[in-house]
Amino acid sequence: MRILSGIQPSGTMHIGNFLGAVKHWVDSQSPEAYYCVVDLHALTLEIEPSVLREQTADCVASLLAAGLDPEICTLFIQSHVPYHARLSWLLECVASYGELSRMTQFKEKAERQEGYRVGLLTYPVLMAADILLYNAQQVPVGDDQRQHLELTRNIAERFNNRYGEVFTIPEAIQPNAASRVMDLQEPTRKMSKSISSPLGSVYLLDEPSEIEKKIKKAVTDTENEVRFDWETKPGISNLLEIYSSFEGSSPEAIASRYTRYGDLKSDLALLVIESLAPIAERYRELRNDPVALEAVILRGDEKAAEIAGPVYRLASAAMGLI
Ligand code: AMP
Ligand code: TRP
Numbered sequence: 001m002r003i004l005s006g007i008q009p010s011g012t013m014h015i016g017n018f019l020g021a022v023k024h025w026v027d028s029q030s031p032e033a034y035y036c037v038v039d040l041h042a043l044t045l046e047i048e049p050s051v052l053r054e055q056t057a058d059c060v061a062s063l064l065a066a067g068l069d070p071e072i073c074t075l076f077i078q079s080h081v082p083y084h085a086r087l088s089w090l091l092e093c094v095a096s097y098g099e100l101s102r103m104t105q106f107k108e109k110a111e112r113q114e115g116y117r118v119g120l121l122t123y124p125v126l127m128a129a130d131i132l133l134y135n136a137q138q139v140p141v142g143d144d145q146r147q148h149l150e151l152t153r154n155i156a157e158r159f160n161n162r163y164g165e166v167f168t169i170p171e172a173i174q175p176n177a178a179s180r181v182m183d184l185q186e187p188t189r190k191m192s193k194s195i196s197s198p199l200g201s202v203y204l205l206d207e208p209s210e211i212e213k214k215i216k217k218a219v220t221d222t223e224n225e226v227r228f229d230w231e232t233k234p235g236i237s238n239l240l241e242i243y244s245s246f247e248g249s250s251p252e253a254i255a256s257r258y259t260r261y262g263d264l265k266s267d268l269a270l271l272v273i274e275s276l277a278p279i280a281e282r283y284r285e286l287r288n289d290p291v292a293l294e295a296v297i298l299r300g301d302e303k304a305a306e307i308a309g310p311v312y313r314l315a316s317a318a319m320g321l322i
Contacts, residue, residue: 006035007035008041010042012205016180017193020180025073034074036077038127039078043119044109044119044120060293061286061293065282076301081301081304083309088125090316091128095128099151104147106124124148138171140172156169156170167315184235204276206276208273211272221236228251242272
């Protein structure tokens with residue numbers, strides 16, 4: 001089963017990214033899995049070049065530290081494989097302005113700034129190119145990307161009808177657990193890199209003392225019963241869900257082990273600290289060895305281009321480019 005997914009190199013990874021996306025990538029890695037760091041997508045919003053440079057390397061190192069094995073899957077950088085930008089142009093001539101301007105994410109992001117970039121509008125076309133170049137059958141993404149996936153399917157079907165069967169129609173798949181990790185301070189809002197309270201997000205590279213502090217201060221409720229119930233107990237349910245994703249047992253089974261919030265929090269803090277420690281250690285090793293990191297990237301880029309090149313050529317020939 002061919003899989004492709006992408007992650008933006010924006011900011012440090014938190015346990016929401018890890019449990020909602022990256023852990024799933026690690027669990028489903030195979031020689032048929034392609035994962036890319038989508039640096040071109042990061043250019044759709046304002047970002048300092050030096051920051052983008054650092055964060056792209058941080059992102060690759062974090063993914064490897066979290067367990068992606070370049071001997072098993074292919075990890076590459078979007079901008080290093082020129083076919084992404086090239087196919088994106090071809091697909092811009094298949095997609096319509098109307099359907100792009102109706103995308104929820106576009107409307108939300110465009111509303112927040114004046115003179116937004118054209119790339120913000122065409123962002124999902126580039127994402128469609130990422131997916132279609134690899135004939136991906138499955139695309140693991142969070143809830144927020146489902147609409148872009150639907151658009152990708154529409155563009156691919158339109159292309160195939162108009163120019164002949166070139167693209168595989170992809171399907172979105174969602175990780176079973178923790179597709180939404182909530183902010184620890186505001187458990188009704190998604191844990192996020194951009195709009196988060198300082199104590200709301202646990203980052204993969206947080207010090208153990210910070211992790212403990214954040215979990216101990218997590219907002220709960222005024223009852224004192226440990227029960228898994230998103231409706232009335234979002235804070236406790238979020239903690240149980242995080243616990244469950246790291247440990248593997250169900251949130252209900254974990255709830256039945258505790259009578260006190262304090263005990264649940266102490267054990268969860270320990271579990272998160274123990275689970276993240278080896279990741280943080282591997283991250284530091286990798287980040288301090290730019291030569292090794294570079295070699296991994298180069299190999300991934302080459303493997304990706306071997307798949308993307310022929311698909312791009314089929315698409316451009318089908319459209320009449322000689
Ligand atoms: P982003 O940080 O928005 O680029 O997201 C990278 C990946 O992490 C995407 O697949 C998101 O769906 C996923 N993700 C981001 N925040 C969360 C969260 N709070 N809970 C679960 N998954 C998340
Ligand atoms: N737009 C996705 C996000 O913000 C990232 C992304 C880019 C992606 N290209 C992709 C995800 C292709 C899956 C497949 O999370």
